[in-house]
Amino acid sequence: MDSPLLPAPRQRCRGAGEQERTVLFDRRATFWILYLPPLLWLGLFFIAPLVLMAAFSFRADMRGALLQWWTPTLQQYAAMLETPGYWRLLGISAVLALIIATSAVALAYPVAYFLAFRAGRRAGFYLVLLLVPFWTSYLLRVMAWKIMLGSEGVLNSFLLYTGLIREPLGALLYNRTAVVITLIYVWIPFAALPILAALQRIDLALFEAAFDLGATPLRRFLRVTLPLSLPGVLAAFFMVFIPTVGEYVTPLLVGGSRGSLYGNIIQDFFTKAANWPFGSALSMVMLAATLLLVALAARLVDVRRLIE
Amino acid sequence: MPPPRARFSLAASVLIVALLLAACTGAAAPTAIPPTSPPPTDVSPADLTGRLTVLDWAGYDAEDFWVDFKSTYPKVNVSFETGASDADIYARMKAGDQADIFHPYTGWLQFYVDEGLVKEIDTSQLKNWDKVPDHFKAIGQINGKQYFIPWDWGFTSILYRTDKVPEGIDSWAALLDPKFAGHISMWDDGPGAVTVSSYLHGYDEAAITSEQLAAIKTEWTAQRDLNLFYWAGEPELVEGMKSGDIWVAYAWQGAYALLLGEGVPVAYANPKEGRNSWVGVYGIRKGTENYDLALKFLDAKLAEATGNNVVNLFYYGHSNQDVMSGISDETLKQAFSIDDPNILQKTNFTPNLTVEQRDAWTAMWAEIKAGP
Numbered sequence: 211m212d213s214p215l216l217p218a219p220r221q222r223c224r225g226a227g228e229q230e231r232t233v234l235f236d237r238r239a240t241f242w243i244l245y246l247p248p249l250l251w252l253g254l255f256f257i258a259p260l261v262l263m264a265a266f267s268f269r270a271d272m273r274g275a276l277l278q279w280w281t282p283t284l285q286q287y288a289a290m291l292e293t294p295g296y297w298r299l300l301g302i303s304a305v306l307a308l309i310i311a312t313s314a315v316a317l318a319y320p321v322a323y324f325l326a327f328r329a330g331r332r333a334g335f336y337l338v339l340l341l342v343p344f345w346t347s348y349l350l351r352v353m354a355w356k357i358m359l360g361s362e363g364v365l366n367s368f369l370l371y372t373g374l375i376r377e378p379l380g381a382l383l384y385n386r387t388a389v390v391i392t393l394i395y396v397w398i399p400f401a402a403l404p405i406l407a408a409l410q411r412i413d414l415a416l417f418e419a420a421f422d423l424g425a426t427p428l429r430r431f432l433r434v435t436l437p438l439s440l441p442g443v444l445a446a447f448f449m450v451f452i453p454t455v456g457e458y459v460t461p462l463l464v465g466g467s468r469g470s471l472y473g474n475i476i477q478d479f480f481t482k483a484a485n486w487p488f489g490s491a492l493s494m495v496m497l498a499a500t501l502l503l504v505a506l507a508a509r510l511v512d513v514r515r516l517i518e
Numbered sequence: 519m520p521p522p523r524a525r526f527s528l529a530a531s532v533l534i535v536a537l538l539l540a541a542c543t544g545a546a547a548p549t550a551i552p553p554t555s556p557p558p559t560d561v562s563p564a565d566l567t568g569r570l571t572v573l574d575w576a577g578y579d580a581e582d583f584w585v586d587f588k589s590t591y592p593k594v595n596v597s598f599e600t601g602a603s604d605a606d607i608y609a610r611m612k613a614g615d616q617a618d619i620f621h622p623y624t625g626w627l628q629f630y631v632d633e634g635l636v637k638e639i640d641t642s643q644l645k646n647w648d649k650v651p652d653h654f655k656a657i658g659q660i661n662g663k664q665y666f667i668p669w670d671w672g673f674t675s676i677l678y679r680t681d682k683v684p685e686g687i688d689s690w691a692a693l694l695d696p697k698f699a700g701h702i703s704m705w706d707d708g709p710g711a712v713t714v715s716s717y718l719h720g721y722d723e724a725a726i727t728s729e730q731l732a733a734i735k736t737e738w739t740a741q742r743d744l745n746l747f748y749w750a751g752e753p754e755l756v757e758g759m760k761s762g763d764i765w766v767a768y769a770w771q772g773a774y775a776l777l778l779g780e781g782v783p784v785a786y787a788n789p790k791e792g793r794n795s796w797v798g799v800y801g802i803r804k805g806t807e808n809y810d811l812a813l814k815f816l817d818a819k820l821a822e823a824t825g826n827n828v829v830n831l832f833y834y835g836h837s838n839q840d841v842m843s844g845i846s847d848e849t850l851k852q853a854f855s856i857d858d859p860n861i862l863q864k865t866n867f868t869p870n871l872t873v874e875q876r877d878a879w880t881a882m883w884a885e886i887k888a889g890p
Contacts, residue, residue: 273633273873276613289881295888362761384747467704467745470887478887482707483880484605484612 267490286491296475296492300499303455303472306386310393311401311451315443317394318401322442323435325402326409337406340399348396352463355392359383359464384466392460401446408442409435444511448504455500472496568811569595573607573617576600582827587818594811603750605880611635611803618806619815621669624657624797625709628870631660636801639664643813646820649838657797657867666799667816668837670828673855673865674710674794676787677769677777679759687787690714692766694737699744701765703758706748708883709871710768711738717791717866724869726879735882739889748887752776759784770796775833775853786853788864795865797837 268282290296321340329336343351358364359382366378382388412435420430458473465471476496479489572579579598581588587596599617601607604626611620612633622630630636641647641664647655650668658666678687682701693702693714704711715734716723726734746763749755752773758764759773760782767773774786800819802812818824825841828834833853835842845851855861871879 271873271877272609272612293885293888295885295890298890299888360761361763462750466747467742467887472888475884475888478880478884480609481602481606483876483884484609485877485880486609488877488881 263490264494266486267494269487269490272484272486286488287495289488290491290495296472299470299475300472300496303457304499304503306390306471307451307454307457310390310397310454311447313394314397314401314450315405315446318398318446319405319443321398322402322405322409325406340402343399348459349463351396352392352460355388355395355464356383359388383464384469386461386465386469388464388466389461389469389471392464393454393457396460397450397454401450404445404449405439405442408439408445412438440511448507452500452504455503456496563590565593566591566811567593567595568808569597570619570808570811570815571597571599571617572815573599573601573610573615573620575607575621576602577832578621582831583824584815584819585827586821586824587815589823590818591814596815616803618803618808618812620801620803621798622666622801623799624868625871627658627660627666627799629873629876630801631665632873634804636665637804637806637809639667639802639816640813641667643810644817644820646817646838649840650820651837651839654797654837658799660870666801667820668797668799669819670798670832671835671837672771672796672833673786674713674768674770674796676789677755677759677767677774677784678787679762679765680783680785682762682765686785687766688790689787690717690789690791692787693768694718694741694744695766696744698766700746701763702741702745703747703749703755703764703767704738704741704745705768706750706883708879708881709868709876711883711886712879713794713866713868714768717789717794723866726875731878731882735886738883739886742886742889770834771853772833775849778849778853788855788858788861792864792866793861794868796868798834 267286268284269280270283270285274280325333325336325340356363360366361378361383363382365382366375369375370378416434416438417430420434425433456473456476457471458477461469461471461474462477465474472492473496476489476492479485479492483489572584579600584596587594599610599615601610601621604623607620607622608626608629611617611630612635639658644667647667654668654671655664657668658664660666676687676690676692678692680686683698692698693704695702712726712731712734713723715721715730715737716726719730719733721730747754747758749758749767752770755764755767755769755773756776759767759777760780769786771786774784777784800816802809802816806812820838822838822841825836825838826844828836829841829845829850830847833850835854842854842856845854845856851857
């Protein structure tokens, strides 16, 4: 893809006129003006902390000044290797993230489809409805689930009132299922947005062509709409999957004692154990595992072909 | 045009610079004033200005808990930072937090001294120091020096719903009792679990062996199936007990008094193994430029009005003896077991952790939570 913001290829520069040189300079200037602030920001507040964290994972313990030279050690990684529980939990977290991302995308697709093709003039209104949950804090929305599912919550009270149950159901909250349900719910509006963008880009003439060639609505969807929206679907999937692998707030609120995910363990080592080296090592392993999974997934579905 | 207050502080800084210059020229004389002694100023407390930063727990930033300082030194600007746990506060101080004063609890004190993060307290400048009983003073002493001043204290015991557990509770074993499966809540803390197991099995908490730690891990791994959720903050626990989800919990007496106040039928056990007790202390950061002001702040923290608020609003004890003997409210008397003359003998104080214990016990807890 040729971006108008990127500098022109070098060979055109040779023997080029004065005017072209000015244009080239302008392009370079635009490039730096547009890219430098976010690059600086990312460098300062993302890359630098990440590098620092990587360095910390090679530290023996918290003794001594934090910012000083220390002899790198693989001790933290060795300790992690010896504890199968952490690897198991990483696996569970990745599988749950996969389930959550797939479900959220599957549930978000019809919403996006409706908004793109069926909502008509009211699309804007429905889009606002979809975004309403973003207006309240994430914490509030999760707390609302606690009110719904608690043993004296809305659902239990209703079931008790109707006489369908005699004892409140305890299994609704404080387990991994509650974590999965809550996270899918939280992610649906997020996942719908990239899919909507992809669907809106489809040239409507293609539908007419499919219709003229005798395709049934289902066939048209499977052969035209779905493949053309796949970049959006993939973007939505990764947008949900990557942060969910390290999720820790939702398990903390609705997961109970058996609902911890890998992210909770990382958080514990930073906030409850004051053991930054081990927490950093756990984070680095998670980062590597997530990147590996994403690379693998991208390879399997051949993202580049899709985007072209 | 700067606002009048800014102009005033500008004038004050000019004055201070002038005073400093005068002090520097005077330093040539053999009778130089040591830098730590208070400057010989005529500024009355009401006109004293300055800036203090306190790293404290959420809730303690309310003016009720430093009301004496506020009324004596109204012009000093006090700002608060909040920490989520002892580990959090420690890690922040370690990472170079510039707070002048910080608020750790027993168990976490030795590290600050070992890592050189805390400055010794000049108790001769504390007017309220005499009102602090010696056994409390001793808790703030590390390596024979007074590094911390004790401030709030309380018990840890088993809190239970009397309507759900009519037979009552007399042992820490209740937290591990299958009878209460699905209705127990333990504090989300490894060292807390080690404490409970130590009381139950008579381990020496200060010298837990690796075999004992392995046994503790097995014990609490099994407990996980009985435990509904681990609580991280008191509001979470209070909500769980109020809703009837939790019947039996590891708890501080703040939660007990709070639930009593709301009319929830609860009792605070006197386990046969003894209650646990903790003390919150204040320390002054080594390297602070506001040492004298920080001392004034801590002295005011020990004063009566502040102490009364700690007792009446948070239901925790205060290190000022006069405050405690002044309690007349029946609920509070019950919460502190003031009428039980033997309660302190039946109480175990949390010992200070070593780095090795901290790392091993917190890792044990993480492994339990991560386990299958």
